[in-house]
Amino acid sequence: MSSSGAPHPRRITLIAALMLGLALALAPIGTGRAMAVELTLAVVALVALVTTVAVWPRVLGVCLVAFIVEFVTHQMADGASVAATILYAAGLLTLGQLCGWVAGDDSSVRLERQVVLHRAAAAVVVAGVGALVSLLSLIGGSLALESAFAAIVVGIVGGCALLALVLVTLHPFAGPTAGAPHHGGGATVRSTRRRESPDE
């Protein structure tokens, strides 16, 4: 946003990520015997989240793993509803997206209003995709429990397909700079310096 009085979009994204992280950390904490473990994992996840958004974005993996372990621990100890699982999965994916934007932007960078709107829409899409895929996974998982072999085969095929997509997207056959116009690069300021008089 260009207006000087409004808070910077990065700050809003950062606060949203922290609030969402807090909600994800506190939601699975129950009252059962695993509460101490859940609390410890929640603290680890929050510390990792703060480190991710404030200092080192590469800690995002630790943060997400801590959240997942906390939820699974809670689910194994106290059980969890299907809706909670779906919401948690969508929340985790959205949290990752918010952390990615926080890490990608700098507070000195100005964001256009249209970019902010695009990102808000993308966050909604990400949350929706997370919820939908999580729901489908749960349905598929309940069906696959009857045939573990089929589940393993589908999992391996899916993993290979994903790996192939990653490799193809990041390493196209034509090379990393193919198709991109080359407009030169290098020196920023040059001043021509002539040794002879200009009237010679």
Add this chain to the structure above:
Amino acid sequence: MGRAASPRLGTYAGIAGCTMFVGIVLGSPTLIALGAPFAAFLAIALAVAGQSSVGVQCALDQDRVMEGNELTATLTFVNDGPATELEIAIGLPPGIVRIDGPTREVLALPPAGTRTMRVTLRAERWGSYMMGEVAVRARDAFGVVFDDRRYAASQTLRVDPGAERLRTLIAPAATVAQSGAHLTGATADGIEFADVRPFTTGDQLRRINWRRSARSQTLYVNDSHPERSGDIVIFLDCFTDVARDGQGTLDRTVRAADALARAYLAQRDRVGIVSFGGTLRWLTPSMGDRQVARIVDVLLETRVVFSFARKDVAVVPPRSLPPHALVIALTPLLDDRTAEALVTLRGRGFDMVIVEISPTPFIRPAATETERQVQRLWPLWREMLRDRYEQLGVAVVEWGAENTLAELIEEARRCRRQAHRIRAGSR
């Protein structure tokens, strides 16, 4: 530079792989339900990302501006790929600033479309600049893959120094036979009244002084002083530059030279320039608007070029120093080579004024006792140098921290008038 993946890509792939593997092994649908969205997100994001290609064109609305003026740069981004966001960082040369926003910005980019952006810049300092480079980072909607590129602008921007207007100028002792603004002592056709003398054959009738003629019953005519132009050579000392906080002796030298050249050329004098430093540059005296542009071009490229070479005025082409030219030397009087060259020029009979660009305002305060003693002795040495020039009949005026160029010019005129009176009195 080039294509790169966000660190999230590896993180997501790892989380998806691990959770699904452990979920399958343990038979836990919850783990799979938490990991599968990351795998699906990666699949969608990578399929959307594709191969981005953004081209940048930069154009300035002016290629020459005055210092302090604004100009507009138009950046055109041509997007041939699926990128939807473009982060740009405009690298500007020092002396040019953006005034309508930060130099880093994230723009929305239409996929397979063109986007134009206008940037208002202000030229803060004189100089000849190659406009900087633009670094762009094209991102897809989810920001998983990005493409970094740099584009160097090829347009040159010339920023003319903001010249101080001078009302009075130092008149040259000798003039050339071309009409100008300097009043000469000779009597010929002109505007300024000089004397009355008896009519002689060939005198124009319109010059007859009818009152005087009526009183004396014989014809008298008015004589007048002609207005002539002079040759002015601005001598720049480019061996040293004492600078602090973006200002320095060379900066003042260039500003003074620009102001003097414009003022002299405005009153139809022929102005030339000699830039005496590590590299020698010169312009033979000439007049007119074209000469203003040529002088400014030389001034914009004035800089200190370090050199050990022993140089004297012998390296200066003779035609750049016409006989009877007024030489106005702009120098901080720090380099022996310039000091000697000025003495030699005076010895050859050139009419000369030295505007000493004092380095004192730009010197940092003394920190040690030794520096303090040096800073006490140094002004004495400079005073001695000034005395040497004054004994040679050269007016030396010091441009310190508080006075303006116009005041200096007035002081130099006063010095020259006094010297003229002393010379006239001693005859």
